[in-house]
Amino acid sequence: MGKKEIDHISRILAEEKIVVFSPYEDEIYSEIEKCQNCSLCLAFCPVFEVTDKFYPGPRGIADELSRDVREFWRASNIVYMCTLCGQCQEKCPVNAPIPEVVVLLRSKIFVQRPDLVPEELKTLLENVSKYGYIFEPMSNEERGESLKGRLEMIGLPLTKDPPLEKGSKIAYFPGCQAETRLLDVKEAGKLVLEAFNVNYGIPEGWKCCGLPIRLIGDSAMADELQRGFFEKIKELGVREVVTTCAGCASELRAAAKHLGSGIHVRHLIEFLFEEVGVDVISRKACNGGNVKVALHEPCHLGRHVGRYVVAYAERILKALPNVNYAGMKGADECCGAGGLLKFHDPTVSAAIRSRKLDVISKSGAGLVVAPCPLCTVNISEGVARRKLSVGIDDFTVFLAKRIYSKEV
Numbered sequence: 038m039g040k041k042e043i044d045h046i047s048r049i050l051a052e053e054k055i056v057v058f059s060p061y062e063d064e065i066y067s068e069i070e071k072c073q074n075c076s077l078c079l080a081f082c083p084v085f086e087v088t089d090k091f092y093p094g095p096r097g098i099a100d101e102l103s104r105d106v107r108e109f110w111r112a113s114n115i116v117y118m119c120t121l122c123g124q125c126q127e128k129c130p131v132n133a134p135i136p137e138v139v140v141l142l143r144s145k146i147f148v149q150r151p152d153l154v155p156e157e158l159k160t161l162l163e164n165v166s167k168y169g170y171i172f173e174p175m176s177n178e179e180r181g182e183s184l185k186g187r188l189e190m191i192g193l194p195l196t197k198d199p200p201l202e203k204g205s206k207i208a209y210f211p212g213c214q215a216e217t218r219l220l221d222v223k224e225a226g227k228l229v230l231e232a233f234n235v236n237y238g239i240p241e242g243w244k245c246c247g248l249p250i251r252l253i254g255d256s257a258m259a260d261e262l263q264r265g266f267f268e269k270i271k272e273l274g275v276r277e278v279v280t281t282c283a284g285c286a287s288e289l290r291a292a293a294k295h296l297g298s299g300i301h302v303r304h305l306i307e308f309l310f311e312e313v314g315v316d317v318i319s320r321k322a323c324n325g326g327n328v329k330v331a332l333h334e335p336c337h338l339g340r341h342v343g344r345y346v347v348a349y350a351e352r353i354l355k356a357l358p359n360v361n362y363a364g365m366k367g368a369d370e371c372c373g374a375g376g377l378l379k380f381h382d383p384t385v386s387a388a389i390r391s392r393k394l395d396v397i398s399k400s401g402a403g404l405v406v407a408p409c410p411l412c413t414v415n416i417s418e419g420v421a422r423r424k425l426s427v428g429i430d431d432f433t434v435f436l437a438k439r440i441y442s443k444e445v
């Protein structure tokens with residue numbers, strides 16, 4: 038090859054900003070080549086269904102992106118439409134890791150073509166830089182009033198945040214949503230841990246778990262935050278993290294492994310089931326009247342952490358006095374909030390939620406509990422808009438009410 042040709046190829050590479058993969062990334066990316074183009078995943082992709090085929094779906098991502106490396110940039114909009122629900126991979130006969138590839142593509146776009154990162158996602162990233170959380174927090178006064186009113190309404194006491202210190206067994210990680218929006222989830226998590234005499238504390242100055250940062254594409258910042266968090270709690274001799282958020286649980290668990298931190302991360306449901314036991318839980322959580330309860334299975338819990346956690350949640354609900362557990366067909370269908378789609382394309386996100394509301398309406402349940410504050414907020418908004426008579430509660434709040442409140 039002569040100099041002229043080499044110059045020509047170099048110019049194309051520079052103009053097209055063709056992506057260079059590390060060997061590790063190349064390994065993930067090459068997994069997509071397993072795709073057999075069978076189209077089975079299209080039947081399960083919620084975005085494909087509600088966008089009337091505008092979204093090419095998982096098969097489209099596999100097909101387009103593996104055809105030509107230049108398609109990489111042209112497909113940028115596609116990768117922000119994915120909710121990362123994982124339904125495609127679960128159903129795929131060759132287990133093509135579409136969600137993993139989507140996250141990798143977002144990280145490449147963030148580094149090499151930041152102009153293609155949607156503006157609304159950049160705003161979320163700025164919030165993390167400014168406040169440490171993905172959402173702007175309320176003022177102390179506003180937060181105090183909101184929390185007091187909410188706890189009074191649901192019959193739960195207000196307690197102090199115990200600091201994580203040497204000798205604490207568990208670091209309780211509330212997550213951005215529970216710290217800045219669904220405040221009662223953070224309180225309920227504390228109350229449930231206290232009800233079972235767990236020696237826990239909240240790490241001082243904790244920040245976002247890193248999931249939304251990684252989904253925007255800033256993997257370096259996500260890694261840095263997570264490394265710092267694990268180091269801080271390890272300095273106190275703490276080796277366990279418990280969270281009430283499905284997204285935080287899946288992200289922190291993956292990060293703990295990826296960074297070789299030696300930290301064990303569990304969702305509160307796992308912790309309670311494995312350490313406390315269903316019998317003890319059901320003896321404590323004995324308040325409240327008869328209610329027919331269904332479970333929404335967050336994608337980040339059921340598919341990203343593991344189905345066994347959903348099975349634990351079901352076992353706990355079935356054991357609670359006066360709780361009539363109702364199986365819900367479509368319980369594991371995405372609510373539409375994941376992958377930051379709720380912020381990137383609220384219309385498509387709401388259309389996916391609408392399918393979930395149909396599932397809930399058909400369940401006949403009086404109450405649906407979701408072990409994730411993000412899903413809880415998203416589904417609650419949809420229920421209010423559609424004026425459905427079913428109640429929606431975060432799993433942890435529901436459990437805390439059954440333990441502490443005489444009025445549920």
Ligand code: SF4
Nearest residue numbers: 072073075076078129
């Ligand atoms: S990703 Fe899997 S399910 Fe989808 S077309 Fe390819 S092989 Fe089939």
Ligand code: SF4
Nearest residue numbers: 082119120122123125
């Ligand atoms: S992860 Fe979910 S939204 Fe994304 S392509 Fe797969 S099925 Fe579709």
